Amino acid sequence: xxxxxxxxxxxxxxxxxxxxxxxxxxxxxxxxxxxxxxxxxxxxxxxxxxxxxxxxxxxxxxxxxxxxxxxxxxxxxxxxxxxxxxxxxxxxxxxxxxxxxxxxxxxxxxxxxxxxxxxxxxxxxxxxxxxxxxxxxxxxxxxxxxxxxxxxxxxxxxxxxxxxxxxxxxxxxxxxxxxxxxxxxxxxxxxxxxxxxxxxxxxxxxxxxxxxxxxxxxxxxxxxxxxxxxxxxxxxxxxxxxxxxxxxxxxxxxxxxxxxxxxxxxxxxxxxxxxxxxxxxxxxxxxxxxxxxxxxxxxxxxxxxxxxxxxxxxxxxxxxxxxxxxxxxxxxxxxxxxxxxxxxxxxxxxxxxxxxxxxxxxxxxxxxxxxxxxxxxxxxxxxxxxxxxxxxxxxxxxxxxxxxxx
Numbered sequence: 001x002x003x004x005x006x007x008x009x010x011x012x013x014x015x016x017x018x019x020x021x022x023x024x025x026x027x028x029x030x031x032x033x034x035x036x037x038x039x040x041x042x043x044x045x046x047x048x049x050x051x052x053x054x055x056x057x058x059x060x061x062x063x064x065x066x067x068x069x070x071x072x073x074x075x076x077x078x079x080x081x082x083x084x085x086x087x088x089x090x091x092x093x094x095x096x097x098x099x100x101x102x103x104x105x106x107x108x109x110x111x112x113x114x115x116x117x118x119x120x121x122x123x124x125x126x127x128x129x130x131x132x133x134x135x136x137x138x139x140x141x142x143x144x145x146x147x148x149x150x151x152x153x154x155x156x157x158x159x160x161x162x163x164x165x166x167x168x169x170x171x172x173x174x175x176x177x178x179x180x181x182x183x184x185x186x187x188x189x190x191x192x193x194x195x196x197x198x199x200x201x202x203x204x205x206x207x208x209x210x211x212x213x214x215x216x217x218x219x220x221x222x223x224x225x226x227x228x229x230x231x232x233x234x235x236x237x238x239x240x241x242x243x244x245x246x247x248x249x250x251x252x253x254x255x256x257x258x259x260x261x262x263x264x265x266x267x268x269x270x271x272x273x274x275x276x277x278x279x280x281x282x283x284x285x286x287x288x289x290x291x292x293x294x295x296x297x298x299x300x301x302x303x304x305x306x307x308x309x310x311x312x313x314x315x316x317x318x319x320x321x322x323x324x325x326x327x328x329x330x331x332x333x334x335x336x337x338x339x340x341x342x343x344x345x346x347x348x349x350x351x352x353x354x355x356x357x358x359x360x361x362x363x364x365x366x367x368x369x370x371x372x373x374x375x376x377x378x379x380x381x382x383x384x385x386x387x388x389x390x391x392x393x394x395x396x397x398x399x400x401x402x403x404x405x406x
Contacts, residue, residue: 007175010164011146014177015200016242017042021141022152025134027127028082028120034152036131037079038138039196040107044073045240047115048209050216052233059085059092060116061234063100067112072205075113077196077236078103079153080131081181082120086231095126106135117194117234119181120155150179153194157181161272167261169254170245174201176258176265182225182273195220195235195269201258202241207249211259212237219266223389224305225277235266274389279396282314285374289385296333297386300377303331311393319364321349328377339380345373 013020018041022034049068051061067074078099085092096116104111118126141148150160164177182193203211216235241247248258275283286305291297304310307327313320321342328335342350344367349360367373 005166007164007166010177011150011162012039012177012179012196012198013144013146014164015175015198017200017240018198019142019144020146020149021138022148023134023138025130027080035081036134036138037149037152039077040142041075041238041240043240045238046072046203046205046208047074048212048237050212050235052230054229054231056231058232059096060118063096064115074115075109076107077115079117081153081155083124083126084120084122084232085118085126086122088125091125095128098128102132102135106139119194119232153181156278157276159276161269163265163268165261165265167257172243172245174243176261178265178269180269193233197237199239200243201239201248202245203239203248208239211262215262215266218263219270223270223274225391271389274391277391279394280391281394282392283372284390286388287374287376290379290381291384292334292382294384297384299331300328300333301386301388303327305388305390308393315392315394317365317368319361319368335379341378343376
């Protein structure tokens, strides 16, 4: 029996009591797309957040961190795209607070019930007059359709990333919905990525925070596009309790079902980020097993998944397994070269640290022409394992990032 079922075309407004809106305020240099999004709960919602571990943190990250230390419930999240409000000094902190106040005035809420997030170019002050002027129209557009909001938070993304799942707790139908953005600067270590998760479940705030950390560790922290960790990474989870269940925590019999559903949704959103990686043509699962410790398994997987030499060989369809061996060697993980085995979609490439022959290379090249494949690395030193999700690196990635500010 499944613990949760996917909802077709679901998003952050799929759970009861959530509305969203989008508006074009002219924040992005190209002013043809919406660049402000607003997510609102009709009632007070328990809130949890996970943020970037980058020591250079954007003003909205600092704002949300401080607010969620002081209180456990909020009503709304205001998001802008096109400007990260990062490395903007004291003015950036003032502008993050102004964003919250502008939204709270139009929503007629206390300003400390509004969280704010930003994504886009670093180092440029926010055009606050445009944001403040847009708020009445943005609030007027609030509806149960989350499509426009999911598109408004995008930057270099090509597609919106949304999803929702349904489960039961205390015999009540519960929905968890979400939207995310991210395409480049992705190496979350909670990349530029934002994710907003909503649920109509009732949950105790402390348990909600633990649930989000667990889900993030298994999803957004298991993806990489280019190895760069952003200044703005934020994942927020709001639970408004409108489903009518008893508050969930680890002692509730339906807690494992809720955690599993949250894990499934965040992993789905995380994989969508990788599939939309800047210039990506291939989705690759890197699976390391037989490591001496969980830390070693993660080190080995991340070294392979983030290696530019490896990722460019995948783009070219070149089964250059030597690059994987080199990455394993500098990963910091304990390895024994003579024990390593490497497979591509089950096709053996390396056994006992050595190649298997020219005929095998032709078969491996055919695997690498597929749009999706699994790289399995067996270290032969223990029982620890780790799975990461990544993509190839193409000329298009270079072009996008070479021209990002010009």
